[in-house]
Amino acid sequence: MWRRVLALTMKEFLALLKDKRSRMVIIVPPLMQLIVFGYAATFDLNDVPYAVYNEDSGGAARELLARFSGSSSFKLVAQLDHESQIAPLINSRKILMVLRIGRDFSKELLLQRTGSVQVIIDGRNSNTALVALGYIRTIFVDFNRAWSETQGLRRSHAQLEVRAWFNDNLESRWFIVPGIVGLLTLVVALLVTALSVAREREAGTFDQLLVTPLRPVEILLGKALPGFIIGMVEASLIIAIAVFWFQVPLRGSLPALYTGLFFFLLSGIGVGLMISSLAVTQQQGLVGAFLFLVPSIILSGFATPIANMPPFMQDLTRLNPMRYFLIILREVFLQGASIESLWSQFWPMAAIGVVNLVFASWLFRHRLY
Amino acid sequence: MSKVDPRKAFRHGFAMRMRGMIRKEFLQIRRDPSSIAIAFVLPLVLLLIFGYGVSLDAQHVPVAIVVEAPSPATRSLTAAFGNSPYFRPVDFSSIQEAEDALKRRLVDGIVWVRSDFAENLLSGETAPVGVVVNGVDANNARIISGYIQGAWLTWLEQYARDQGRPLSSAVSLEHRVWFNPGVRSRDYLVPGLIAVIMTLIGALLTALVVAREWERGTMEALMVTPVAAREILIGKIVPYFFLGMGGLILSVVMAVWLFDVPLRGSLWVLFLASTLFLMTALAMGLLISTVARNQFVAGQVAILSTFLPAFILSGFIFDIGSMPAVIRGVTHIIAARYYVAILQTVFLAGDVWNVIVYNGLALAVMTVFFLSIVKKRTRKRLQ
Missing domain, CATH: 3.40.1710.10 (abc type-2 transporter like domain)
Incomplete structure (x- = not known):
């Protein structure tokens, strides 16, 4: 049996790798994507362009503004001297926000009253607006503390000390890059397998395969193994880049990570082969892969938390293998998880994989064209 | 017997050949459910998932x-x-x-x-x-x-x-969020999503369709007909242009009526920008397929060079201004970037002409650029 499986696997590898272009697309683009997205996909803000409309000539206002111009998160673009200048700058996206300080700001502060600063912010990208507001709030809190200290004011005794575990500086890259490992692994595994049966169906060679002594299980193995091997190699490469290039800490155990990868590839290949055996043409195979890929990226917690989704969507994500693998990736990378704590993530992926593989091999014989 | 004006004959033939080509493409679309799936089912599914499922607003x-x-x-x-x-x-x-x-x-x-x-x-x-x-x-x-x-x-x-001792903090922050006072993430995600959907319809679908013709050898069959290279090109673009516009109308209707996203700008600006973007996407799809000539490669390249950049490098979710300078440079060659800027502005802010004109011009330049490359590559030539 294994000799036959091996022969089929070899043939699949040849079909994939003999063409220079398909060899290239399996290897080069995913790595390029990893590098580009690793840098691009971040929710952290740098150099937020802003303008100041300061009607106050006092020292307190200057001191507050110095904290903004001294921060690497903000970049001063313009000083305004009339209210009518605000709208054009924000509308045309030249600046994200305006800090507006009224005439009596410093006077109020010296009288130990509360001075108010108005921030007008572009909400077209509401997440950017929220993150920027968070940065602004931090600067204000620091300023308030420093101001009360220098002025010898009574300050509140109750203090909030915030710490973030697993990612002290809250770098989004540590969150996104492990996610990209899962995303690209799924893309590669799915694309390699989703077309493998459809290609033969389109060319008519699948019927020939069915009349050979190969049993459906053997065809299944022969079709699954190339995707599996390519997925493993590619994922290892991507993990290495995440660790050595992007310096994302890998705190957990490699066996835990690779057990997760094994089950994830199993489920991804299962879905891929299922789509492939349903499809009659390669185009249908690709479209099917796509119709699976896009929702599974979006509903995986890759960029937006699953907890923010409505309840029925949250239940739907349980059918998504990427959901489980992303949890494994992030727990192993950042939280230092071990194999034992991750069983609840392994078995759903195994179940998805096995169900799809069984269905795919059944379809081999029952869907003839 | 009067002589037939050859120019006139050619023009007449042009209309006839075009009609034939376009009719063939429409038949092909109608007979393969996967094209319809990309054009209408995918936008529907994506919009529903995004509109309901994607939120950056934490609650409970x-x-x-x-x-x-x-x-x-x-x-x-x-x-x-x-x-x-x-x-x-x-x-x-x-x-x-x-x-x-x-x-x-x-x-x-x-x-x-x-x-x-x-x-x-x-x-x-x-x-x-x-x-x-x-x-x-x-x-x-x-x-x-x-x-x-x-x-x-x-x-x-x-x-x-x-406790009867009011606490005075020195400075209070008063903020106003323009265009989206409720800070609903859906309002900015749904317009951006239209760019992703149009990329899929334009680039992925056409990339596959033309690659299939190469793979099956029907491209060679087309070459021996009197149809000119330019006519093949137009014949491929027109039907998918209509599919894409259909997808756009569906998306806009869902955005406005189902998800209550405000549409503050004018519709004609939206359609003009969408036309330009769709042409760019179609041209890129055609280019990918003429270079790849094989559905597997074309599919991979289309996903990696059009869909994922539209998702991550377009400013649709991640802020372009915060990317490192090199990556920010790269985003300038991503057509979706300009389209997303127009979409977010037209939906949430209204007709802000300098945003629309600048990004619209960029899209127009990209359209012309890609179409002329495609035109150059689509010679009647065998490899």
């Missing part, structure tokens, strides 16, 4: 509250968290249990009020309250710690007022 965040020694002060503090729509407080009796729950992702944050809190608060010592958030999802962690700080400040003011 499970937060562990550890109060070591209950007192009136701590009770009002926990009540402040309980009353906020952002939190779902869970009481824990010891910090160890709470930390364990955080590690197992049962809660996203911990508020730890130590046993000497009430005492210190009364005696005027500093009374620190410890907050721990799970930083694995950095963005979410930042949003949650912002919410916790907000709830904390509200409580502090309330508490000081109750």
Whole structure:
């Protein structure tokens, strides 16, 4: 049996790798994507362009503004001297926000009253607006503390000390890059397998395969193994880049990570082969892969938390293998998880994989064209 | 017998050949359900998933509250968290249990009020309250710690007022968020999503269709007909242009009526920009397929060079201004970037001409550029 499986696997590898272009697309683009997205996909803000409309000539206002111009998160673009200048700058996206300080700001502060600063912010990208507001709030809190200290004011005794575990500086890259490992692994595994049966169906060679002594299980193995091997190699490469290039800490155990990868590839290949055996043409195979890929990226917690989704969507994500693998990736990378704590993530992926593989091999014989 | 004007004959033939080509493409679309799936089912599914499923607005965040020694002060503090729509407080009796729950992702944050809190608060010592958030999802962690700080400040003011000594902080922040006062993430995600959908219809679909003709050898069959290279090109673009526009109309209708996204700009600007973008996407799809000539390669290249950049490098979710300079440079060659800028502005801000004209011109340049490359590559030539 294994000799036959091996022969089929070899043939699949040849079909994939003999063409220079398909060899290239399996290897080069995913790595390029990893590098580009690793840098691009971040929710952290740098150099937020802003303008100041300061009607106050006092020292307190200057001191507050110095904290903004001294921060690497903000970049001063313009000083305004009339209210009518605000709208054009924000509308045309030249600046994200305006800090507006009224005439009596410093006077109020010296009288130990509360001075108010108005921030007008572009909400077209509401997440950017929220993150920027968070940065602004931090600067204000620091300023308030420093101001009360220098002025010898009574300050509140109750203090909030915030710490973030697993990612002290809250770098989004540590969150996104492990996610990209899962995303690209799924893309590669799915694309390699989703077309493998459809290609033969389109060319008519699948019927020939069915009349050979190969049993459906053997065809299944022969079709699954190339995707599996390519997925493993590619994922290892991507993990290495995440660790050595992007310096994302890998705190957990490699066996835990690779057990997760094994089950994830199993489920991804299962879905891929299922789509492939349903499809009659390669185009249908690709479209099917796509119709699976896009929702599974979006509903995986890759960029937006699953907890923010409505309840029925949250239940739907349980059918998504990427959901489980992303949890494994992030727990192993950042939280230092071990194999034992991750069983609840392994078995759903195994179940998805096995169900799809069984269905795919059944379809081999029952869907003839 | 009068001689037939050859120019006139050619023009007549042109119309006839075009009709034939376009009819063939439409038949092909009608007979393969996967084209229809990309053009109409995919937008529907994507919009539903995005509109309902994708949100960056955390609500009912499970937060562990550890109060070591209950007192009136701590009770009002926990009540402040309980009353906020952002939190779902869970009481824990010891910090160890709470930390364990955080590690197992049962809660996203911990508020730890130590046993000497009430005492210190009364005696005027500093009374620190410890907050721990799970930083694995950095963005979410930042949003949650912002919410916790907000709830904390509200409580502090309330508490000081109750004690009859109003607390004055030096500076108060008053913010106004333009275009999206409710800060709904759906309002900015849904318009951006249209760019992703149009990329899929334009680039992926055409890339596959033409690659299939090469693969099956029907491209060679087309070459021996009197149809000119330019006519093949137009014949491929026209039907998919209509499919793409159909997808656009569906998306806009769903955005406005199902998801209540405001459309403040004018429709004709939206359609003009969409036409330009769709042409660019179609041209890119054609280019990919003429270079790849094989559906597997074309599919891979289309996904990796058009769909994923439209998703990540277009400013649709991630802010372009915060990317490193090199990547920011790269985003300039991503057509989706210009389209997303127009979409977000037309939907949320209205007709802001300098945004629309600048990005529209960029799209027009890209359209001409890609179409002329495609024109050059689509010679009647065999490899």
